[in-house]
Amino acid sequence: MTDHKPECPIGGCEPPATIGGTRREFLGAATAAMATALTGCGTLSKEEFLQHNFRELSKQEVLDVIARLEKEYQAKYGREVKVANTPAIPGVIFGYALDLSRCIGCRRCVHACVKENNQSRDPEIQWIRVLQMDKEEGVNVQHADAYYNPEEVPQEGHFYMPVQCQQCKKPPCTKVCPVGATWRDKDGIVVVDYNWCIGCRYCMAACPYGARHFNWGEPHLPADEVNPKTHYLGNRPRPKGVVEKCTFCIQRTRNGQYPACVEICPTGSRKFGNLLDKDSEIRYILENKRVFKFKEDLNTQPNFFYFYGV
Amino acid sequence: MFTLRNFSGFLSGTLRLITKGGRLYYAWVGFLLLLIAIGAGAYIGQLKDGLIVTKMRDQVSWGFYIGNFTFLVGVAAAAIMLVIPAYIYDWEPIKEITILGEMLAISALIMCLGFVMVDIGRPDRFWHIIPLVGRLNWPQSMLAWDVIVLNLYLLLNWFVVTYLLFCAYTERHYVKKLVLPLVLLSIPMAVSIHTVTAYLYNGLAARPFWNSAILAPRFLASAFCSGPAILLILLQVLRKTTKLTIKDEAIFKVAELMAYTMGFNLFLTAAEAFKELYSGTEHMVYFQYLLFGLKGHTTLVPYAWASILCGLVAFILFLVPRTRTNWVTLNIGCVLIYASVYIEKGMGLIIPGLTPDVLGDIYVYRPSFTEIAVAAGIFAIGFLAFTLMLKAAVPMMLGEFTITKGRTPVEAPPQEI
Numbered sequence: 001m002t003d004h005k006p007e008c009p010i011g012g013c014e015p016p017a018t019i020g021g022t023r024r025e026f027l028g029a030a031t032a033a034m035a036t037a038l039t040g041c042g043t044l045s046k047e048e049f050l051q052h053n054f055r056e057l058s059k060q061e062v063l064d065v066i067a068r069l070e071k072e073y074q075a076k077y078g079r080e081v082k083v084a085n086t087p088a089i090p091g092v093i094f095g096y097a098l099d100l101s102r103c104i105g106c107r108r109c110v111h112a113c114v115k116e117n118n119q120s121r122d123p124e125i126q127w128i129r130v131l132q133m134d135k136e137e138g139v140n141v142q143h144a145d146a147y148y149n150p151e152e153v154p155q156e157g158h159f160y161m162p163v164q165c166q167q168c169k170k171p172p173c174t175k176v177c178p179v180g181a182t183w184r185d186k187d188g189i190v191v192v193d194y195n196w197c198i199g200c201r202y203c204m205a206a207c208p209y210g211a212r213h214f215n216w217g218e219p220h221l222p223a224d225e226v227n228p229k230t231h232y233l234g235n236r237p238r239p240k241g242v243v244e245k246c247t248f249c250i251q252r253t254r255n256g257q258y259p260a261c262v263e264i265c266p267t268g269s270r271k272f273g274n275l276l277d278k279d280s281e282i283r284y285i286l287e288n289k290r291v292f293k294f295k296e297d298l299n300t301q302p303n304f305f306y307f308y309g310v
Numbered sequence: 311m312f313t314l315r316n317f318s319g320f321l322s323g324t325l326r327l328i329t330k331g332g333r334l335y336y337a338w339v340g341f342l343l344l345l346i347a348i349g350a351g352a353y354i355g356q357l358k359d360g361l362i363v364t365k366m367r368d369q370v371s372w373g374f375y376i377g378n379f380t381f382l383v384g385v386a387a388a389a390i391m392l393v394i395p396a397y398i399y400d401w402e403p404i405k406e407i408t409i410l411g412e413m414l415a416i417s418a419l420i421m422c423l424g425f426v427m428v429d430i431g432r433p434d435r436f437w438h439i440i441p442l443v444g445r446l447n448w449p450q451s452m453l454a455w456d457v458i459v460l461n462l463y464l465l466l467n468w469f470v471v472t473y474l475l476f477c478a479y480t481e482r483h484y485v486k487k488l489v490l491p492l493v494l495l496s497i498p499m500a501v502s503i504h505t506v507t508a509y510l511y512n513g514l515a516a517r518p519f520w521n522s523a524i525l526a527p528r529f530l531a532s533a534f535c536s537g538p539a540i541l542l543i544l545l546q547v548l549r550k551t552t553k554l555t556i557k558d559e560a561i562f563k564v565a566e567l568m569a570y571t572m573g574f575n576l577f578l579t580a581a582e583a584f585k586e587l588y589s590g591t592e593h594m595v596y597f598q599y600l601l602f603g604l605k606g607h608t609t610l611v612p613y614a615w616a617s618i619l620c621g622l623v624a625f626i627l628f629l630v631p632r633t634r635t636n637w638v639t640l641n642i643g644c645v646l647i648y649a650s651v652y653i654e655k656g657m658g659l660i661i662p663g664l665t666p667d668v669l670g671d672i673y674v675y676r677p678s679f680t681e682i683a684v685a686a687g688i689f690a691i692g693f694l695a696f697t698l699m700l701k702a703a704v705p706m707m708l709g710e711f712t713i714t715k716g717r718t719p720v721e722a723p724p725q726e727i
Contacts, residue, residue: 044434053438053445123362129669141670142595163669172516178453179438180445196445198438199361199431202453204371208516210669214371214431217362240360241431298515 053180054193073237077223084231086254088187094248095275095282098162099309102269105130105153105160109261116249116260117235118227120219127246128164135159165190165211165246166302173203173212188303189247191233197242208295212245316713320479324702342690349687352680353428361431363680369673370664374681377656379425380507384655386418387504388537390497391567407545407556409474412467413699414541419464421692428684452510459506463499478706480713504529519596519663524578531575536651538564539644552704562635569628576625600662609674610661613653620650
């Protein structure tokens with residue numbers, strides 16, 4: 001929820017009976033009074049409450065929603081925040097590859113991601129978790145340490161494995177969502193409609209990669225740290241009580257840029273590109289390097305690949 | 311028209327019955343209202359600050375709320391333990407208490423829905439899950455299935471109970487052609503609510519602790535011990551406080567059935583433990599965390615063993631005819647089996663399913679004060695619903711409150727529950 005002042009709290013000054021129209025609207029309005037009571041009344045606007053699933057909105061409704069969101073963000077952060085709605089580019093399926101032999105575990109990707117994607121700073125939400133693993137054990141999460149904190153990285157006898165959303169071809173998270181608030185878009189990016197998610201966290205239980213994160217408290221994002229270039233399904237500021245995740249920086253990649261983590265990586269461990277493009281670097285890696293998928297046996301079929309470059 | 315007028319009389323009569331009672335009745339209702347107020351206060355705090363006031367975090371994203379939900383679905387499903395013998399075998403002594411089982415199911419379902427409601431991050435968007443109004447991801451999501459079967463089962467039980475009581479009130483015999491199919495339908499429905507709830511967890515390949523084929527049978531077996539355990543104690547209380555005649559025979563029969571389900575429950579648990587511990591794959595870590603502790607974290611260990619011990623002792627008490635028919639040992643057995651299943655289905659299922667998390671992180675979860683207060687409030691709502699239903703139902707079942715007698719409440723004897 002945002003801090004903007006609604007013109008009229010639902011169930012308050014306007015009788016719900018006057019909201020005519022479809023059955024859906026009527027039933028929505030009928031439940032509005034209850035919802036207002038539940039949320040403590042005040043910050044929930046009628047438009048926000050009645051907004052339907054993003055995939056069911058007409059073009060005009062999407063524009064209205066975006067205009068409303070931009071107004072809300074303006075009021076909250078005192079600056080202009082653009083919310084894009086860029087659709088998937090035809091003929092593109094994004095793929096990601098990470099060179100385990102190069103990654104040094106510096107975690108610059110983690111922080112660049114937080115900055116780029118407007119994550120809550122307090123409590124801090126991180127979409128990338130870098131695991132320090134024993135070389136002896138190989139890829140075994142039971143021997144992983146996500147809280148390593150030495151003077152210097154890399155540490156002797158260890159290798160580092162960053163884990164983020166694997167943008168599965170068969171995502172268990174979207175399958176279990178009871179309301180269809182999360183889905184795999186045409187370019188292979190698994191997205192969340194933050195205005196439709198009910199916060200049941202079933203997707204988090206289903207995800208084998210710990211890639212989904214919940215806004216347990218009100219997200220705190222200092223106004224001067226807001227990244228104003230956002231996407232509706234990506235890095236726009238999130239409300240409390242919903243799930244969020246890595247979207248391969250949908251706001252950047254759909255405009256032909258690299259994700260923030262790829263751009264920041266000092267060792268060049270991170271590779272990104274179009275899987276359908278035969279001449280892309282990602283295709284070269286898949287065809288010429290030793291590649292593996294994390295938790296392959298679960299048949300989630302990630303579009304995120306780990307490889308050994310050297 | 312006649313029926314409609316009678317029904318409004320039935321409703322107002324019910325209202326009259328539940329508002330008038332002895333001192334003990336008022337004290338009990340007052341106590342429950344106090345608990346509900348405390349729970350509501352805690353819940354308002356949670357609405358304001360978000361689920362951060364719980365101890366759940368990304369690693370353990372479900373906790374006490376969902377644990378209680380799972381346990382209570384079992385209690386709701388267990389009502390058929392009474393329906394099966396009563397209607398399938400047409401076994402008379404148990405028939406009067408079937409309606410009590412169904413009321414227990416209704417109360418349990420109210421609590422289940424309450425626990426789901428307090429667990430979701432955006433309760434203001436609950437309408438998204440209502441079929442046709444929202445966007446139910448059916449048939450893909452097991453949670454969507456759960457919403458449907460739980461509500462259907464609630465409606466079914468609510469209808470049957472209301473209908474039977476209304477017939478008792480109007481001094482007519484119920485239409486067997488209507489009731490029997492519904493009661494028979496409630497049997498597979500009861501199985502389905504607990505099966506679907508098991509499938510909620512069962513279907514997640516990411517969580518090996520839950521991803522076992524015998525999870526649903528285990529759910530049913532444990533539910534068929536814990537649900538009747540509550541009823542057995544309740545029936546004894548009712549015998550003492552009301553004029554309901556419940557024969558010893560009926561109670562002992564249910565206790566005998568419980569002995570079989572308990573044995574089966576223990577066997578299934580052992581089968582699961584054997585598979586994990588003997589094969590010793592990396593999936594064993596969850597069992598290890600539950601039973602022995604992992605990397606120095608032993609929070610669940612005492613609970614896990616207490617649950618196993620309680621289950622074993624209760625099984626012996628119910629298995630031996632002499633202890634099964636002795637009121638002291640029978641009641642001890644009921645409390646033990648209840649405790650055993652509550653620990654096992656609550657914390658013992660959800661927490662080790664999520665700990666260590668999918669990336670090997672061990673986050674030690676213990677419910678916060680808010681979670682406990684909210685849970686107490688929901689339990690109080692369930693108990694209150696059951697108390698009120700019982701308060702109205704008992705005089706109707708006894709024929710003390712009917713359409714002819716209902717108008718002269720002066721003659722009605724004081725009811726204390």
